[in-house]
Amino acid sequence: MTYRAAVDAISQATNIVVTTHLNPDGDGIAAALALCYALRLRGKKVRFISPSPIPSIYDFLPGVATVTVLEDEAAARRKRPVDLLISCDCGDHARLGACAALPARSTLNLDHHASNDRFAAINVVDIHAASTGVVVEKLLRRLGVAMDPSLAACIYTTLVYDTGRFMHSNTTAAVFRLAAKLLDTGIDAAAINRALTYCKKPVDLAVQRLGIERLHIDREQPRLAGIALSAEDIASVGEAVEDWGELVEIPRTLAGIEVAYLLREQPQADSVRVSLRSNPPYVVGSIAQAFGGGGHLQAAGCTINGGLEEAQKALLPQLRQAAAQRGD
Numbered sequence: 001m002t003y004r005a006a007v008d009a010i011s012q013a014t015n016i017v018v019t020t021h022l023n024p025d026g027d028g029i030a031a032a033l034a035l036c037y038a039l040r041l042r043g044k045k046v047r048f049i050s051p052s053p054i055p056s057i058y059d060f061l062p063g064v065a066t067v068t069v070l071e072d073e074a075a076a077r078r079k080r081p082v083d084l085l086i087s088c089d090c091g092d093h094a095r096l097g098a099c100a101a102l103p104a105r106s107t108l109n110l111d112h113h114a115s116n117d118r119f120a121a122i123n124v125v126d127i128h129a130a131s132t133g134v135v136v137e138k139l140l141r142r143l144g145v146a147m148d149p150s151l152a153a154c155i156y157t158t159l160v161y162d163t164g165r166f167m168h169s170n171t172t173a174a175v176f177r178l179a180a181k182l183l184d185t186g187i188d189a190a191a192i193n194r195a196l197t198y199c200k201k202p203v204d205l206a207v208q209r210l211g212i213e214r215l216h217i218d219r220e221q222p223r224l225a226g227i228a229l230s231a232e233d234i235a236s237v238g239e240a241v242e243d244w245g246e247l248v249e250i251p252r253t254l255a256g257i258e259v260a261y262l263l264r265e266q267p268q269a270d271s272v273r274v275s276l277r278s279n280p281p282y283v284v285g286s287i288a289q290a291f292g293g294g295g296h297l298q299a300a301g302c303t304i305n306g307g308l309e310e311a312q313k314a315l316l317p318q319l320r321q322a323a324a325q326r327g328d
């Protein structure tokens with residue numbers, strides 16, 4: 001890990017842009033906000049530019065009102081160069097969307113995805129970190145930044161989000177030790193948990209109903225279940241939905257299911273977004289990678305060109321195999 005190089009790069013920089021991946025999640029957003037907050041305390045000129053809008057459920061996080069959204073690549077290219085562009089939670093350059101085109105004298109990649117392709121000048125990729133927020137916390141400690149409630153709220157959010165509320169296999173003793181340290185600052189963890197959990201709108205429940213209607217347990221492989229949504233299904237909900245991704249949790253809740261998938265056909269029916277999850281020791285990360293995507297061993301995603309049926313034909317045999325063989 002090149003924390004040292006990251007500390008040096010930040011120390012030397014005055015103008016910094018912090019960013020995260022397309023369709024950012026609780027880890028990417030809160031890790032980036034923690035970094036922005038801490039670097040501003042250090043007197044840096046920092047902006048958080050996101051390649052997609054920030055879902056409103058994160059409105060409670062400190063600094064979220066200062067985030068600007070940049071979806072136009074040409075506009076990004078025209079920006080004045082900054083000293084340092086820092087990406088949080090992003091495994092490959094293309095996932096930065098328009099923000100990939102932001103001019104910068106140097107780049108720093110803070111992440112924890114096993115599939116990270118080390119696209120930046122300086123790469124701090126800690127695949128054992130439960131969240132990118134953990135990587136940010138280690139970096140801030142090396143920068144001499146003291147933990148405070150604002151920072152703690154952000155880092156705690158990354159833990160809750162990326163461990164699935166302290167449930168997934170990345171929920172280590174180190175995670176609980178860090179969580180305890182964050183709670184020692186006086187943050188209201190239960191309030192944050194509520195903000196991240198009891199945040200549904202009626203449309204989100206309509207999406208869940210659709211997901212349950214489309215839930216399918218594989219006939220050949222009883223450890224495999226998933227949800228496949230056509231472009232028509234998705235249009236039928238009729239409103240912009242902020243987070244489709246969590247539908248992949250529905251098949252997982254069934255006893256005996258070890259591998260779960262969510263397929264979302266895109267509006268022109270020319271590509272399908274794929275989310276994959278598995279319980280250890282079953283592995284889905286390599287499947288996502290084979291289709292040009294990435295992620296973790298047990299949580300990964302990719303996009304497959306073609307319509308829903310084509311994607312199912314290409315993917316299901318591999319998922320059956322993943323559910324048939326233990327990856328350990």
Ligand SMILES: [Mn+2]
Binds near residue numbers: 027028089112131162
């Ligand atoms: Mn993450």
